[in-house]
Amino acid sequence: MSVRSCVPSLADSATNTLPSGLGLYIHVPFCLQKCLYCSFYSVTNQPDLYNRYAAAVKEQILRFAERSDIQAQQVHTIFFGGGTPSILGSDLLTRLLKNCFLNFDCAPGLETSLEVNPATVDQAALHELRRAGFNRISIGVQSFDDRELEVLGRVHSAADGIRTVQMARRAGFSNINLDLMYGLPDQDKHKWQESLQQALSLQPEHLSLYELTMEGNTPFAQRYDRGELRLPEEEVVLAMVATTEEMVTAAGLHRYEISNYARPDRKCSHNINYWHNASWLGLGPGAVSSLNGCKIKTISDVECFCQPGANKEERETLDNEAAFRETVVMGLRMIGGIGLEELEKRFAINAISYYGTTLDRLIAHNLVTIEEGRLRLTGQGLLLANTVMAELV
Amino acid sequence: MKNIRNFSVVAHIDHGKSTLSDRMIQLCGLVADRDFQDQLLDSMDIERERGITIKSQTVCLPYTAQDGQEYELNLVDTPGHVDFSYEVSRALSSCEGALLLVDAAQGIEAQTLANLYLAMENDLEIVPVINKIDLPAAEPEQVALEIEEDLGLDSEITQQCSAKTGEGVADILEAIVEYLPPPEGDPDLPLEALIFDANYDPYRGTVISVRIMNGTIKPGEQIIFMHNKVEYRVEEVGQFLLPKTKKKSLSAGQIGYIIAGVKTVSDTKPGDTITHKENPCATPLPGFKEVQQVVFSSIYPITSDDYEDLTSALEKLKLNDASLTYQKDSSAALGFGFRCGFLGLLHLEVVQERLEREFDISLILTVPSVKYLVSLQDGKEVVVDNPTYFPDPGTIDYIKEPFIKATILIPERYMGAVMSLCMERRGENTHYHYPMPGRIEFTCELPLAEVIYDFYDKLKSVTQGYGSFDYALIDYRQSDLVKLDILVNSEPVDALSQLTHRQRARERGMKACESLKEEIPRQMFKIDIQAASGGSIFSRTNISALRKDVTAKCYGGDISRKRKLLEKQKAGKKRMKTVGNVEIPQQAFLSVLKSDQ
Ligand SMILES: Nc1nc2c(ncn2[C@@H]2O[C@H](COP(=O)(O)OP(=O)(O)OP(=O)(O)O)[C@@H](O)[C@H]2O)c(=O)[nH]1
Ligand code: SF4
Ligand SMILES: [Mg+2]
Numbered sequence: 001m002s003v004r005s006c007v008p009s010l011a012d013s014a015t016n017t018l019p020s021g022l023g024l025y026i027h028v029p030f031c032l033q034k035c036l037y038c039s040f041y042s043v044t045n046q047p048d049l050y051n052r053y054a055a056a057v058k059e060q061i062l063r064f065a066e067r068s069d070i071q072a073q074q075v076h077t078i079f080f081g082g083g084t085p086s087i088l089g090s091d092l093l094t095r096l097l098k099n100c101f102l103n104f105d106c107a108p109g110l111e112t113s114l115e116v117n118p119a120t121v122d123q124a125a126l127h128e129l130r131r132a133g134f135n136r137i138s139i140g141v142q143s144f145d146d147r148e149l150e151v152l153g154r155v156h157s158a159a160d161g162i163r164t165v166q167m168a169r170r171a172g173f174s175n176i177n178l179d180l181m182y183g184l185p186d187q188d189k190h191k192w193q194e195s196l197q198q199a200l201s202l203q204p205e206h207l208s209l210y211e212l213t214m215e216g217n218t219p220f221a222q223r224y225d226r227g228e229l230r231l232p233e234e235e236v237v238l239a240m241v242a243t244t245e246e247m248v249t250a251a252g253l254h255r256y257e258i259s260n261y262a263r264p265d266r267k268c269s270h271n272i273n274y275w276h277n278a279s280w281l282g283l284g285p286g287a288v289s290s291l292n293g294c295k296i297k298t299i300s301d302v303e304c305f306c307q308p309g310a311n312k313e314e315r316e317t318l319d320n321e322a323a324f325r326e327t328v329v330m331g332l333r334m335i336g337g338i339g340l341e342e343l344e345k346r347f348a349i350n351a352i353s354y355y356g357t358t359l360d361r362l363i364a365h366n367l368v369t370i371e372e373g374r375l376r377l378t379g380q381g382l383l384l385a386n387t388v389m390a391e392l393v
Numbered sequence: 394m395k396n397i398r399n400f401s402v403v404a405h406i407d408h409g410k411s412t413l414s415d416r417m418i419q420l421c422g423l424v425a426d427r428d429f430q431d432q433l434l435d436s437m438d439i440e441r442e443r444g445i446t447i448k449s450q451t452v453c454l455p456y457t458a459q460d461g462q463e464y465e466l467n468l469v470d471t472p473g474h475v476d477f478s479y480e481v482s483r484a485l486s487s488c489e490g491a492l493l494l495v496d497a498a499q500g501i502e503a504q505t506l507a508n509l510y511l512a513m514e515n516d517l518e519i520v521p522v523i524n525k526i527d528l529p530a531a532e533p534e535q536v537a538l539e540i541e542e543d544l545g546l547d548s549e550i551t552q553q554c555s556a557k558t559g560e561g562v563a564d565i566l567e568a569i570v571e572y573l574p575p576p577e578g579d580p581d582l583p584l585e586a587l588i589f590d591a592n593y594d595p596y597r598g599t600v601i602s603v604r605i606m607n608g609t610i611k612p613g614e615q616i617i618f619m620h621n622k623v624e625y626r627v628e629e630v631g632q633f634l635l636p637k638t639k640k641k642s643l644s645a646g647q648i649g650y651i652i653a654g655v656k657t658v659s660d661t662k663p664g665d666t667i668t669h670k671e672n673p674c675a676t677p678l679p680g681f682k683e684v685q686q687v688v689f690s691s692i693y694p695i696t697s698d699d700y701e702d703l704t705s706a707l708e709k710l711k712l713n714d715a716s717l718t719y720q721k722d723s724s725a726a727l728g729f730g731f732r733c734g735f736l737g738l739l740h741l742e743v744v745q746e747r748l749e750r751e752f753d754i755s756l757i758l759t760v761p762s763v764k765y766l767v768s769l770q771d772g773k774e775v776v777v778d779n780p781t782y783f784p785d786p787g788t789i790d791y792i793k794e795p796f797i798k799a800t801i802l803i804p805e806r807y808m809g810a811v812m813s814l815c816m817e818r819r820g821e822n823t824h825y826h827y828p829m830p831g832r833i834e835f836t837c838e839l840p841l842a843e844v845i846y847d848f849y850d851k852l853k854s855v856t857q858g859y860g861s862f863d864y865a866l867i868d869y870r871q872s873d874l875v876k877l878d879i880l881v882n883s884e885p886v887d888a889l890s891q892l893t894h895r896q897r898a899r900e901r902g903m904k905a906c907e908s909l910k911e912e913i914p915r916q917m918f919k920i921d922i923q924a925a926s927g928g929s930i931f932s933r934t935n936i937s938a939l940r941k942d943v944t945a946k947c948y949g950g951d952i953s954r955k956r957k958l959l960e961k962q963k964a965g966k967k968r969m970k971t972v973g974n975v976e977i978p979q980q981a982f983l984s985v986l987k988s989d990q
Contacts, residue, residue, distance in 0.1 A: 213944070213946075234941060238940060241941075258943060259945050274949040282949060287949075288950045288953070290949065290952075295953055326952065326956050330952060365917060383943060384942045385942070385943040386944055387917070387939065387942045389959050390959050390962035390963045391963070393959040393960055
């Protein structure tokens with residue numbers, strides 16, 4: 001195999017336009033401790049698996065890299081997500097990233113993101129990771145209130161969060177995202193404003209702000225069902241949403257997706273590629289690839305994933321209409337919506353005639369609008385996104 | 394013919410009829426063990442899900458008895474639930490004998506009695522069977538005593554078994570051969586075939602289940618259906634082996650099926666007689682007693698495009714469920730539909746589910762009602778089973794409502810609880826006696842409207858599962874009724890109206906508002922719900938507007954799962970009916986009648 005070495009330049013990539021190449025996602029399914037609300041696939045206390053895991057990912061990389069349809073495309077973004085990728089340590093992460101650079105045709109200056117959790121990286125590690133080629137870092141701080149962090153079952157403190165951001169800056173990261181959650185048990189509007197203010201004062205280029213949701217079988221959902229958790233009233237959550245918009249905008253960040261805010265040049269290209277329902281490779285247990293309209297899921301079981309040769313995959317192919325509808329609802333997550341012409345070019349379906357009166361009704365109810373050839377959610381529609389999407393899916 | 398036995402298995406609900414049928418099927422080697430599944434004859438999805446039998450099922454068992462002779466045993470497994478007693482009575486009409494099962498731990502219950510009486514009315518020979526003797530709580534001696542003393546049946550021939558373990562089942566097969574009589578009839582007389590059931594097969598037309606009383610039928614012969622004199626040519630006859638198996642002929646005494654290319658669904662009527670065109674029988678067989686529907690509700694397709702499909706679905710379902718009645722109906726809120734009569738609320742639910750599953754139509758059922766007799770001031774009397782057509786109260790002289798006589802069997806200690814339940818439901822004229830020490834047979838006259846919904850559930854809960862209940866309509870009695878209207882965003886919704894006793898109107902109105910608040914999902918605007926009667930509103934509530942419905946996170950790995958959730962949300966919407974601008978889900982219509990839990 002020819003070695004297509006491409007160490008990305010330090011320049012940050014422009015991310016405003018529609019991504020045309022492949023995204024590459026690597027799922028790292030390990031965490032220090034399971035957070036109480038989390039329904040992601042990850043396991044704890046398995047450091048002996050890290051090397052075998054890395055070997056299995058490498059195997060997957062090699063297998064994909066052999067495919068001619070993948071060789072024909074450039075990788076435009078790389079994203080190490082989890083779980084807690086930083087738990088692997090900078091050596092393993094550096095090795096894995098090198099494997100990606102070596103085996104895929106990577107665009108120059110591509111966006112290369114790494115998720116880290118506070119208290120899992122030190123200054124030295126962050127320097128090494130920056131030097132290895134990661135140029136975007138996403139820090140799961142979740143809250144800047146120690147009591148809230150405890151309720152969530154996070155392993156770190158608010159101070160750990162702040163320190164991690166400062167260290168990342170010192171390590172040379174000029175594209176930092178912070179994950180924060182609102183609508184937490186016993187949180188009021190004021191407490192949320194404090195957390196958010198603390199986040200903004202660290203001057204991140206990007207913010208992901210998620211409302212807490214009760215998922216499936218998590219300990220949180222169980223406690224909630226037993227009536228042991230008091231979530232803020234809908235009124236309060238709506239007030240949080242409103243204040244968020246004001247504070248974040250004032251800080252020079254713009255909302256570009258339901259839960260994502262960024263400086264204009266720092267939107268996350270990797271995620272935008274998902275919302276375009278374009279093509280990407282997903283490696284690691286539980287990750288999903290999307291290639292030529294076919295979704296391929298790798299088995300969500302680390303043990304099984306680490307068995308050499310045993311790569312269990314599930315495939316799902318949608319017909320053109322279903323893929324079209326899926327693309328519409330994904331696209332509506334972005335504040336800028338979807339370009340109708342582009343959509344028609346891609347699926348040979350005209351959205352306006354396809355949805356007919358359903359769309360008329362949504363427009364009449366002021367939930368969506370069509371402006372300058374783009375279909376998008378209105379302010380009201382953003383709050384009722386699922387109601388709208390359930391009409392269009 | 395002397396080697397044929399036709400018998401039904403009858404019992405109170407859950408006493409193990411279908412399980413015993415399983416064991417007999419296996420003992421006769423009709424199904425390979427690897428193809429076997431529990432309650433094999435409960436073939437409909439709803440039967441398997443609910444674990445109850447809804448339709449009678451016939452199966453033909455080839456059996457070699459201990460005397461070395463080959464027998465043909467036609468077994469009919471019947472449902473035990475009170476709503477389906479019509480299925481039992483039709484099954485009995487094709488049999489000479491019955492196995493009456495009694496659960497060794499529960500003893501005699503209300504449908505044990507009801508089904509025994511049915512069997513006796515049909516002059517059937519009865520073999521009592523005490524089942525579930527494997528249970529730790531089994532008291533077979535006690536139950537044997539009850540069978541002898543309370544039911545007056547012959548304890549000499551009473552069998553004991555565990556349908557679960559199979560113990561005693563071989564002896565039951567011998568007892569069937571020994572104690573039940575073979576059919577009578579003459580294969581050389583003119584053909585008399587009683588239609589006792591039917592099923593529609595889209596490829597072959599109606600598959601007709603018959604009991605041949607006299608004569609012989611073969612493929613190629615011309616037959617006529619006596620009620621409407623239509624003529625068909627027999628394509629195939631056969632027996633209910635598993636799977637059903639083609640035979641050269643069916644003759645007097647046998648149970649089997651006929652396929653004759655009958656595509657006009659209404660030609661086949663359970664209870665009708667089939668005879669030959671040449672040399673017909675003189676008169677049809679007596680057929681079946683008309684059933685009385687007790688609960689009425691209107692069915693509407695959720696999408697009005699489905700109306701045609703619903704029409705043909707009802708016709709086909711009626712073939713397989715002779716106890717259902719329907720006629721055209723329309724509603725201001727819901728458009729065109731059908732007013733249907735049911736034997737009870739379980740029957741109603743079953744019909745709804747079968748229409749949805751077997752015919753793939755989403756339906757709305759309106760609030761169920763009983764049939765009232767309304768005497769007008771001008772001397773006329775009108776029958777009202779639909780609140781929509783309730784006359785202007787100013788023109789009404791008086792109203793009568795149907796009463797039932799309930800027979801309730803309970804251990805003595807629950808007497809107080811059952812008495813107060815009946816009083817709460819406007820019961821009158823209570824009596825009781827002790828058929829056995831410690832057991833009470835309690836009778837009470839109650840308005841039918843008070844028992845249709847959840848009386849049985851309530852009875853079960855106040856008696857910790859020990860109470861059982863059977864009922865029969867007795868008469869109509871004068872009653873003070875009012876129409877209760879429900880207004881959604883100030884618009885009355887005719888499909889949510891109900892007739893109720895004046896004293897219960899307020900309570901029911903409040904209850905209806907609460908149930909609707911529970912069942913109607915929040916929508917983009919506030920929804921007012923009011924209960925009113927005669928123009929005065931006496932209960933109100935509202936559903937606040939939906940203000941937030943959004944998924945926070947959705948990235949590459951979640952897309953499929955999130956899409957499926959949205960699709961589910963979409964499918965849920967499809968099952969709602971838009972009334973005015975409010976989307977009302979299917980279950981809301983029935984919830985209005987549910988009493989507090
Ligand atoms: N322990 C024990 N359980 C039994 C026996 N026979 C039946 N059952 C159980 O009793 C329950 C009801 O059995 P069915 O055979 O469905 O009863 P059924 O009389 O056909 O009920 P319906 O058709 O609904 O009236 C099931 O859970 C059976 O497994 C038995 O001999 N012993
Ligand atoms: S660190 Fe992230 S992935 Fe791991 S358990 Fe917590 S929320 Fe889940
Ligand atoms: Mg049964």
